[in-house]
């Protein structure tokens with residue numbers, strides 16, 4: 001029936017309205033003394049997940065293309081960042097030495113990371129800030145701005161925690177940075193970057209399979225910004241089994257690509273139509289849905305087909321118009337299932353204002 005079809009369509013569309021009210025400014029610092037192939041120190045800054053600049057131990061802070069003009073007009077901001085980066089470099093270097101001695105880590109390459117930043121919700125005005133350190137790739141210390149203390153998740157961090165906790169000016173400046181300075185910078189950057197930060201470009205999506213026994217790769221290329229999630233669904237439900245997600249990678253033109261594989265070896269021919277691949281760009285209401293369909297798969301064996309399924313906003317709106325309230329309930333339930341922010345949970349470390 002029409003109602004059932006509509007209900008199926010709406011669950012298949014999985015529209016996830018995301019508004020860009022949450023903004024963020026993030027700083028990452030990585031100290032890796034003694035590594036041959038990578039610089040000893042790397043600093044990177046992001047606004048709303050878009051990189052604004054970087055620096056390393058052999059090169060001073062350098063803004064990315066879109067931000068050059070901003071820093072030409074605000075030389076003091078660049079100066080501040082360069083000064084802070086250098087301070088942090090020295091601080092991380094000294095800290096990693098201390099840790100290596102204290103923990104008897106005399107051999108090999110060690111890595112100390114620092115991540116600090118803030119989030120600002122421009123609807124509620126809520127501000128959240130953080131400052132975290134990672135040592136050897138695991139959480140080391142995190143700042144608690146309520147109690148003005150450092151949290152040590154591992155016994156090996158306790159001595160450092162106690163030393164930093166006893167350094168009141170350091171605690172105050174950390175708090176001041178994440179609660180005041182960082183949000184001020186963020187607002188300033190957002191004001192300047194309003195036009196291009198909200199630029200979004202949809203990719204082209206295709207299905208690729210090397211041989212008939214290989215996984216089917218759903219490949220999206222040409223999207224911007226680098227804030228996308230991809231997943232496979234069966235009967236409209238996200239699946240993880242047999243799915244191998246890939247990282248997003250930069251293209252030469254400033255856009256990004258990403259792919260996600262599905263092992264189809266145990267999928268029967270009649271079940272193929274139950275699967276689809278979803279590409280979701282954060283901040284956009286419409287997703288790109290690609291049905292698992294043998295006829296559109298590009299392979300090395302035959303001439304590539306050229307079909308890309310793009311569910312446009314118009315189709316979404318049209319579908320929404322047909323669909324009854326029942327379908328909306330189903331859609332709302334579905335919406336809550338998955339967190340929409342593909343935030344990196346993997347990186348630890350950094351922030352400005354060393355504790356030393």
Ligand SMILES: *[C@@H]1O[C@H](CO)[C@@H](O)[C@H](O)[C@H]1NC(C)=O
Nearest residue numbers: 100101102103104105106156
């Ligand atoms: C480091 O080595 C010294 C001497 O070899 C030892 O006394 C100390 O307990 C070691 N510390 C740790 C954290 O393993």
Ligand SMILES: *[C@@H]1O[C@H](CO)[C@@H](O)[C@H](O)[C@H]1NC(C)=O
Nearest residue numbers: 213214215242263264265266
């Ligand atoms: C796909 O799944 C089958 C079992 O269902 C397994 O034997 C095979 O190794 C998997 N292929 C890949 C590429 O993971």
